[in-house]
Amino acid sequence: MSETIALDPRDRGGAGTRLLDVHGLVKHFGGKGGVLTKKNDVVRAVDGVDFFIAKNETIGIVGESGCGKSTTARLVMQIIQPDAGEILFDGEEVGSPALDVRSFRRQAQMVFQDSYASLNPRLTVEDTVAFGPRVHGASAKAAMTSAHDLLHRVGLEPRRFAGRYPHEISGGQRQRVNIARALSLQPRLLILDEAVSALDKSVEAQVLNLLLDLKRDFGLTYMFITHDLHVVRFMSDRIMVMYLGKVAEVGPSDRIFDTPGHPYTAALLASMPSMDPARRTEEAPLSGDPPNPINPPSGCRFHPRCKMVAAVCSVVEPALFNAGGDHFVACHLANPASGHPGA
Template structure:
């Protein structure tokens, strides 16, 4: 049996591109997720951690959307909301024109055939009691494929990710290196012929040389299977390499969104500019005399009024305290560069690092 991307029988078939190429693969509108903090004698909710707070964005078909931000900004929570591993408090998801989880829309079972996730911890993502070939074959079997075809598909996917099935198919997770385990996780994510992958820190735990191999593999698979990626990472160099657009999160909100070249060359939000200045470099001429960003992020239980970044922002003005800046609408145009900042000037081409606001 020869495996072809998306089309091979008896592989499970994805939904057709119902909205056409112009229809975004994913539209998220007003997503919210608050985690309650309970206390007192009656164990009542006394506060809430606003992990994801009114997040809206689109993912264009065929692109790689990079998601960056400090630890605790809500990146992984956002990914789990998209996969419905966490229940959202508010908001709407539309996958290729179909609302998710509504009576007339996509069921979660159908959504998860078309959208899969690769987690950061490659070891805990795998069942330690199952050989890796069985781990890959399990999702197709759950969705109706017979055992023989599922095993055959698992072997072919192992081959696709660079692991010979005759050598690695019968091994258990503890017998594999970190890079090999992550390749198995990628193969398992592809087992249902998805159209979109969410990659949550998929290479952060790997050595740089192994991470580079996995990144090249992801690029090859994206072209081969016509995939759309949402790539979450702390490593800004990796995001610059793999992403087409970048979404920047701060304290549960999106503060900047735009093409990777535009954001890296001329960031419009001071937080994005500070993140970029924190990148490691081997060029001694690029050393900085002072840290570009001071202080810890505010408490997500009680975030600052107005702009949440204003307490750390060198350009803050009274309007930043009085009114929360809005990101604006991208209208699914991947060339639009948006920033949720009162001090940003759309279309100016200048970053906060290049001008001083008095």
Template structure:
């Protein structure tokens, strides 16, 4: 990565890994590990939206949880505002989490059904000692920012639509005035028309509050709408990273090319050639030798089955892990 960009980064991730051991048999013997995240590197600048995309099971959500220290990494380094979070625990991690928040995928499961909206949004303010005497005014202001009102304060999550519940989750994330918000597939459970509303709201909030986002999704259209740069993950590894414009105009990895070909064209008079990947996603507990993608890659050659490609820069700001970049 560019050293100048790294020195100014809000977040730096280097060699991040998360392996989950699993057991088999009647004696529950160790049978191996699932390499959910297997050596990921990227940096994020203040005010940027960094998108992470890939198929289900590629490790993108696990990456977000590792950054927030919701689980401990197996290896690697996470630096936030220059601070190494690798061994941060207790009161220190609580302080860090004031500056890092998450908006979850399921807007219902992420909200406590027994709490009113007032208590859901106010909870983090109380935990971090930021609740003021006019707590109701604080909560009401946050609700207004996300398009809800004071008449919603005493309602429960089940009384709202999916889009409204996600707005409540966003208000909760904003309560501590964070610098970084990790959006873990925040619109995948919503109707298409509501998705656009939430994406536009996130963009507006970013501008108003100088926020930095990590936007995790499996659909490229949503990521394109909000992201400055995009990282593509496959089987626990980052296979391509570039600006939004460069990635969509000239992808260099066959997997990215296939993902882009699956985006529908909103014009019935135009035909688009779809690249259909053969085979199933390999088992992350037993990934293929060499390039992990070679079992499904239409361009694979002998070296792809034997030698893992290096994730390297092939154009300014454009990185890929491929022996034969497109």
């Protein structure tokens, strides 16, 4: 892995520096009451998230709906402004004079879940892919040539597809166009926000394989957001599990799947449909909906649904505890000093 990293001329910190380093990211929605609008409750969408992405790795972010996965992605992309926290890209703070938002966005791009809504229905496929380079000053001819190269690269023959409109191609083809569009600025970090979730299983597999090929060929780093655990295991080097705007557990994929440290992760894994009919899931591993992020539970946010709950859980909020290697768990069970009887 380490030999391939130094290839990118934009690389500053070398292999030792993390590509993305996020500290104390917070985003609360609502709460501001104007003269004519009533005061809303605060939704704690992202509430103090720390994580990093090493160069050339794929981090998978999983969790239920509303856990803050997509908000985290949008915060990283600077689509919405964080209330607190800092985002470092290759050692430089995003938005600082050394790395303004515009040059950061040349190096980080995003693919959205809804392949149709993320394409302008009035632009042809080639115009969509050529738009980014044109904005950054490429000539019309150069932008079109690179658009055709990229379309070819994502498996869409330019002769057949370049002149088409989004409604004239299938969902899988549209998502390939979105990937080509995201790659048109030659980014180093690609955020895939549920990018394959809306596709058929067979098409999904093709697109995932395409993503693996592209990652190898262009030396990309992926932040892969999904709720599909099979997909995340297939794609990711490391996995981060989120629950109600917080990181529940983060670690290497194999560690997370083999020895999950957080009861929530264990429940998620138990809810995975098994390929083996003899190992059918008999009882629901998790009951109820996630609590309301407007008024999250005290202490550990998972404690009302947790099977291993103890007295300490509703009082003290667990911090991320190093459970060995790169494996961090935000659960009192993992920390022998926490006072949890099971620890």
